[in-house]
Amino acid sequence: MIRRRRRAHLIAWLVITPLLAVTVLAAVTLRPPVPAEAPVGTPR
Amino acid sequence: MADKYQAVGWNGFKLRYDLWIGGAVAAFVIAYSVAAVLSPPTGDSFHPVQIAMRASGAAAFALLTAVLAIGPLARFVPGVAPLLYNRRHAGVMVGLIALVHAALAIGWYYSFSPLNPFVALLASRAPSLAVTAVPFELLGLAALAILLVMAATSHDHWLKVLGAPRWKALHMAVYGAYALLVGHVAFGMLQVERAALYPRMLLGAAGGLALLHLAGALREALADRLADRKGDWLDAGPAADIPEGRAVIIAPAGGERIAVWRHEGRLFALSGVCPHQNGPLGEGRILDGCITCPWHGWQYRPMDGRSPPPFDERVDTYPVRIEAGRALVGAQPLPAGATSEGVLIL
Numbered sequence: 001m002i003r004r005r006r007r008a009h010l011i012a013w014l015v016i017t018p019l020l021a022v023t024v025l026a027a028v029t030l031r032p033p034v035p036a037e038a039p040v041g042t043p044r
Numbered sequence: 045m046a047d048k049y050q051a052v053g054w055n056g057f058k059l060r061y062d063l064w065i066g067g068a069v070a071a072f073v074i075a076y077s078v079a080a081v082l083s084p085p086t087g088d089s090f091h092p093v094q095i096a097m098r099a100s101g102a103a104a105f106a107l108l109t110a111v112l113a114i115g116p117l118a119r120f121v122p123g124v125a126p127l128l129y130n131r132r133h134a135g136v137m138v139g140l141i142a143l144v145h146a147a148l149a150i151g152w153y154y155s156f157s158p159l160n161p162f163v164a165l166l167a168s169r170a171p172s173l174a175v176t177a178v179p180f181e182l183l184g185l186a187a188l189a190i191l192l193v194m195a196a197t198s199h200d201h202w203l204k205v206l207g208a209p210r211w212k213a214l215h216m217a218v219y220g221a222y223a224l225l226v227g228h229v230a231f232g233m234l235q236v237e238r239a240a241l242y243p244r245m246l247l248g249a250a251g252g253l254a255l256l257h258l259a260g261a262l263r264e265a266l267a268d269r270l271a272d273r274k275g276d277w278l279d280a281g282p283a284a285d286i287p288e289g290r291a292v293i294i295a296p297a298g299g300e301r302i303a304v305w306r307h308e309g310r311l312f313a314l315s316g317v318c319p320h321q322n323g324p325l326g327e328g329r330i331l332d333g334c335i336t337c338p339w340h341g342w343q344y345r346p347m348d349g350r351s352p353p354p355f356d357e358r359v360d361t362y363p364v365r366i367e368a369g370r371a372l373v374g375a376q377p378l379p380a381g382a383t384s385e386g387v388l389i390l
Contacts, residue, residue, distance in 0.1 A: 010261035017254040027230035
């Protein structure tokens with residue numbers, strides 16, 4: 001029972017580890033670019 | 045260890061533990077606030093409430109990362125094991141700090157809405173596939189709900205009422221809460237703050253934690269394989285090699301671990317699993333004549349596997365004998381309550 005749980009723990013982390021990395025990378029790479037600021041002195 | 049309700053049984057170690065954690069959180073919040081004042085976050089507005097909101101959120105996330113790292117770290121660095129003893133106090137503190145963060149965020153962003161702030165929070169985002177439209181507030185709210193349920197049920201009273209397997213399953217939800225918080229930060233703060241340092245810190249914390257757990261789980265899987273023995277009598281190796289007050293761990297093939305202890309020159313074999321939270325009893329040591337679990341200090345007598353009075357927990361005991369200098373353990377436990385004199389190492 002507890003041995004099965006330990007095995008499930010290992011499988012869970014094998015799945016979770018790449019998922020966490022993909023989530024963070026997707027959140028960062030898919031964000032829209034920051035609009036470039038106009039140079040100082042540019043008339044509006 | 046008692047069914048009767050009892051507030052936290054304070055002792056010097058618990059007080060020092062809580063003071064250290066409280067001090068570390070206070071130092072973190074002060075350092076964060078000073079850094080934020082000296083180098084303000086991006087945006088037009090800059091207010092102490094915003095700094096407090098971010099400082100409390102970062103403190104809760106950092107503390108939760110540290111709390112979740114203690115378990116696998118203790119597998120590799122035995123000196124970390126004492127931190128496991130009172131870990132749930134740190135978990136309760138995470139819930140309280142996260143509650144402060146949520147209260148500040150809801151007060152700051154939603155209290156001027158004509159709607160109820162909670163309704164405004166739940167209805168603030170229009171459906172969209174854009175990464176900036178992910179309702180990160182709801183991820184945080186769900187994580188907070190899990191943390192508060194865990195904090196409310198962290199007492200041993202609930203462990204006794206629910207039973208160790210259910211209680212443990214409930215508290216495994218902390219990993220779900222952590223995943224939700226990673227999403228909360230990735231789709232919230234990281235969409236606003238563009239410095240490269242922030243995603244690196246998040247990846248370092250969450251990725252490091254995941255790899256640590258992965259390494260710990262691999263180590264345990266390997267230990268299970270190495271512990272496996274076949275037959276009615278399981279070979280635990282040379283009896284003389286077992287250090288006084290310590291145990292070697294074996295297991296019947298595919299079964300649960302058994303710890304073979306040496307106590308006052310005799311060998312005793314008991315279950316290697318602590319019934320409190322399934323802790324690794326065989327990795328503990330004998331203190332005051334009792335086998336002591338390294339996780340939370342629960343104790344069992346080597347002779348009969350019972351906790352000393354007034355407690356009534358027990359673990360299985362196994363027959364043990366020595367043949368040609370090797371310790372052999374019966375694969376089947378002795379009848380419940382059986383007392384064993386152990387076997388003398390000559």
